[in-house]
Amino acid sequence: MSATLRDPAALPRLGWTLTALMLLWPLLQLADFRPAALFEPGNLAAMGHFLAGFLPLETSPDFLALLGRATVDTLAMATAGIALAVLLAVPLGVVLTRSLSVSAIGPGRGGWVGQAVRGAARMLLAVLRGVPELVWALLFVRVFGLGPAAGVLALGITYGGMLGKVYGEILESTDARPARSLLEAGSGRLAALAYGLLPNAGQELLSYTVYRWECAVRASVVMGFVGAGGLGQLMDQSMKMLNGGEAATILATFLVLVLAADGASEALRRRMA
Amino acid sequence: MSFTLEGVGFTHANGHRALAGVDLRVAAGERVALIGASGAGKTTLLRVLAASLRPGSGRVELLGSAPWDAAPRDLRRLRARIGVVHQAPPIPPRQRVVTAVLAGRLGQWPLWKSLASLVLPVDPEGARRELARLDLAERLYDRCDCLSGGQLQRVALARVLYQQPDLLLADEPVSAMDPALSELTVALLNDEARRRGVTLVASLHAVDLALRHFPRVVGVKDGAILFDLPAGQVSEALLRELYAAEGGLPLAGSPLPSPSPEAGPAAGTLPPLRCA
Numbered sequence: 146m147s148a149t150l151r152d153p154a155a156l157p158r159l160g161w162t163l164t165a166l167m168l169l170w171p172l173l174q175l176a177d178f179r180p181a182a183l184f185e186p187g188n189l190a191a192m193g194h195f196l197a198g199f200l201p202l203e204t205s206p207d208f209l210a211l212l213g214r215a216t217v218d219t220l221a222m223a224t225a226g227i228a229l230a231v232l233l234a235v236p237l238g239v240v241l242t243r244s245l246s247v248s249a250i251g252p253g254r255g256g257w258v259g260q261a262v263r264g265a266a267r268m269l270l271a272v273l274r275g276v277p278e279l280v281w282a283l284l285f286v287r288v289f290g291l292g293p294a295a296g297v298l299a300l301g302i303t304y305g306g307m308l309g310k311v312y313g314e315i316l317e318s319t320d321a322r323p324a325r326s327l328l329e330a331g332s333g334r335l336a337a338l339a340y341g342l343l344p345n346a347g348q349e350l351l352s353y354t355v356y357r358w359e360c361a362v363r364a365s366v367v368m369g370f371v372g373a374g375g376l377g378q379l380m381d382q383s384m385k386m387l388n389g390g391e392a393a394t395i396l397a398t399f400l401v402l403v404l405a406a407d408g409a410s411e412a413l414r415r416r417m418a
Numbered sequence: 419m420s421f422t423l424e425g426v427g428f429t430h431a432n433g434h435r436a437l438a439g440v441d442l443r444v445a446a447g448e449r450v451a452l453i454g455a456s457g458a459g460k461t462t463l464l465r466v467l468a469a470s471l472r473p474g475s476g477r478v479e480l481l482g483s484a485p486w487d488a489a490p491r492d493l494r495r496l497r498a499r500i501g502v503v504h505q506a507p508p509i510p511p512r513q514r515v516v517t518a519v520l521a522g523r524l525g526q527w528p529l530w531k532s533l534a535s536l537v538l539p540v541d542p543e544g545a546r547r548e549l550a551r552l553d554l555a556e557r558l559y560d561r562c563d564c565l566s567g568g569q570l571q572r573v574a575l576a577r578v579l580y581q582q583p584d585l586l587l588a589d590e591p592v593s594a595m596d597p598a599l600s601e602l603t604v605a606l607l608n609d610e611a612r613r614r615g616v617t618l619v620a621s622l623h624a625v626d627l628a629l630r631h632f633p634r635v636v637g638v639k640d641g642a643i644l645f646d647l648p649a650g651q652v653s654e655a656l657l658r659e660l661y662a663a664e665g666g667l668p669l670a671g672s673p674l675p676s677p678s679p680e681a682g683p684a685a686g687t688l689p690p691l692r693c694a
Contacts, residue, residue, distance in 0.1 A: 247490065251472035255490060326508035329470040330581060331498025331525025336532040340521045344510035 198389030199396075208391060211379065216398055219375035222293045222368070223361035226300025230361075231354065233273070233305030238312025240266040244321035244342070245334045266309075274306025282368050291372035299368065300361050311353055319346040348417045352410050359406035363399065419479070420446045420585060420617035421467060426476035427641075428462055436462040437473065437641045444619065444634075446584075449611050451628035451649075452621040454638035455664045460621035461505070463638065464589050467619060468502045469493065481584055498525025501583030503591040503607075503620075507574035511563035515554070518562055518573050519545040522581035548576040551606065567594040575603065579610060586611055588620035592627070600624070604631050625657060626669045 182188060241263055243249065248256040281299035289295045316338075324341030332340070343350075369377015376395055383391035421444055428437040436459050444450055452460045465471035466478060469485040478485060480500070485493055501522070509518045516539045524532050531540060539545065542558065549555045552572040562570060571594050578586065588607060592600035604620070608631050611618035622628045628635055629649050637644040637652075637660045645656050661667055 247494070250470050251486065253472065253486070253490065253493060320510070322506070322508045323510050326502070326504060327521060327524055329468060329497055329502065330500070330522070331494045331496075332521075332532075333494075333524070333529060335529055336524040336527075339533060339536055340513070340517065340524060341508075341510065344512040347512075 198387070199393035201390055202394045202397065203388070203390035204394065208394070212376075212394060212398060215374075215376045215379045216402075218293055219362060219365045219377070220402075222296045222365050222375050223300065223358055225293075225297045226304060226361050227354065227358045229297065229301025230304035230308050230357070233301065234308035234312050237266045237270055237305075237309035238316065239334070239338060241270075241309070241313030242316040242338075242342075244317060244319075244324055245328070245338055247328055247334065250325070250328060270306045270309045272306070273302050274304075274310065276303070278303040278364055278368065286372060291374070293374045296365060296368040296374065300364060304357055304361060308354065308357055312350060315346050315349050315353065316342055348414055351417065352414050355406060355410040355413065359403055359410075362402050362406070366399075420444050420448065420481065422477070422479040423466065424477040426466060426473045426478060428466065428471065428473045428475075435641055437466070440476070440641075440643055442636065442643065442646070444617055446617055447611070447615045448634060449608055449618040449632050450620075450634045450636055451632035452619065452636050452638055453623075453625055453628050453660065454621075454644075455661055456623070458638045459641040460638050461589055462641075464502070464587050464619065464621055467585070468500055468587055469497055470502075494525065498581075499584045501578040501581045501586050503575055503578050503586075503588035505590040505593055507570045509562050509570060509574060509577075511561070513562050515549070515560050515562060515565070515573055516542055516545045516558050519548060519576045519580050522577040522579075525581070544580060545576070548579045549573075551579065552576055552603075568596070568599060571595065572603070575606075582614070584616050586616055586618045588618070590621055590623060593623065600627060608632070623668050625661075625667050 239245065243263070246256075246259050248254065248259050278299045281302050282295050285295035285298045289298075319342050321342075323345070324337040327337040327341045328334075365375050366377040366380055369375055369379065369381050372378060376398065380392060380395050383389075383395065421442075423440050423442045426437055426440040426442075427435070429435045440463065442463075452463065454460055462471065466473050467480065469478075469480055472486050481496060483492065483496055485496055488496065517536065520535055520539060520541060527535075534540060546555050546558050549558060552575060554569060554572055554576065557565065557569070557573075562573060565573065571591070575591065586607065591607065592603050595603060604622070604627050607618060607620060610616075618632075620628075620632070629652060632649055634646070635649050635652050636646045637656065639660055644660055645652070647656075657667055
């Protein structure tokens with residue numbers, strides 16, 4: 146093979162791959178990652194014993210009534226939390242999107258203003274999602290007391306930070322030419338968003354939002370532990386009373402909710418295709 | 419004066435000099451064709467005229483104002499008066515034809531009207547009228563991903579017609595069309611400019627189309643203007659010099675027997691593409 150045909154990118158690629166592996170190895174050591182421990186006989190027996198406690202599922206009418214009530218609470222909390230998150234995320238995500246920048250055309254005047262605003266939005270989003278929802282929840286429980294209100298607010302803030310970042314990134318990776326041509330014909334940012342970016346990005350934005358809703362349903366378990374109500378609180382009580390059957394029924398409910406979210410996302414995507 | 423360029427130059431970030439010392443003055447209502455080899459600087463020149471590219475040097479005046487000294491709001495108003503037909507139609511595939519055409523007036527509409535039009539088109543009749551001139555009226559409520567490349571380019575053209583700009587720019591507007599349709603489209607652009615008395619500047623790869631339809635022809639070579647003449651005075655020798663690098667004159671092909679500027683494209687020339 147002649148020397149000129151050799152891919153000039155091959156050697157750097159090999160170098161980067163080796164570097165990544167060399168960085169990963171000490172990290173695994175630090176994390177005390179020993180998968181073999183899972184299969185030691187003593188450990189297998191302990192896990193089996195723990196899991197056996199979950200059977201049979203608890204199906205008494207009293208408990209199911211309680212479970213139904215908690216499920217509705219959790220769904221309400223997750224939905225209200227995501228609604229709040231979307232309200233926070235949409236303006237911040239749009240601000241982050243460079244392909245909607247009018248001053249970038251030319252480039253024109255005032256580009257530094259846009260850069261400063263984008264930087265501030267990026268910081269704000271990092272703070273919102275940088276603090277875990279559990280910490281926000283602990284904070285708000287002190288204001289609103291035990292119950293879903295604190296959970297909704299905590300979910301809304303953390304998930305607003307996540308959604309805003311991802312919305313911005315989805316919009317940036319969408320074909321920028323339609324929006325750009327509208328901006329060049331004098332359209333405003335929001336009109337260019339609605340006519341130029343959303344037709345291409347809408348599907349992905351929606352399915353990511355539904356996925357976050359699914360995460361919020363699960364996150365409400367953590368929130369339940371701080372007394373924010375719903376399935377999480379029920380789970381907390383069952384675990385404390387070592388009632389494995391109840392815990393298993395609650396887990397089955399989560400599985401059903403996740404499957405439902407998946408189905409809803411699929412149906413919405415197909416509708417928008 | 420529709421626009422004035424004085425000593426306009428532009429160098430790309432990678433050091434490639436796209437325009438150097440371009441002087442061009444065009445009066446309101448003139449119709450000008452830009453011709454030249456690919457990479458000569460025609461697209462860059464049109465982007466400067468569209469107030470979408472700020473030249474590195476020289477002076478630009480468009481429709482009576484200096485875009486790069488204007489306040490952001492005034493620059494937006496100026497851009498709303500300039501319509502550009504792009505080489506590749508900048509239309510999202512999932513958008514409906516009616517929405518894509520109505521988007522031509524986003525620069526003139528207030529935000530509430532733009533958003534309301536997404537729910538229920540505010541001026542379907544206006545969109546249908548422009549589409550009818552391009553023989554696409556019956557595709558009003560189809561999605562753009564059901565259209566062929568040439569049909570999509572005509573939708574983009576309908577959008578610019580609907581915008582009703584005072585300065586009409588076209589960057590290779592017929593690159594995805596067959597010779598007959600190219601002829602009719604260029605004729606339509608000229609007809610529109612004449613009817614509304616607005617300025618038209620179009621870059622065309624096909625020399626014969628330029629010479630047949632435009633009173634004034636500007637030859638661009640290596641980022642500079644080689645000649646700027648009435649179509650009748652463009653000589654064979656000048657064209658050979660302009661296309662020296664390409665080794666031959668690019669032509670659109672045999673024209674129609676007698677293209678009338680009034681007629682839209684003949685119905686028979688359209689591919690019968692339909693979405694279920």
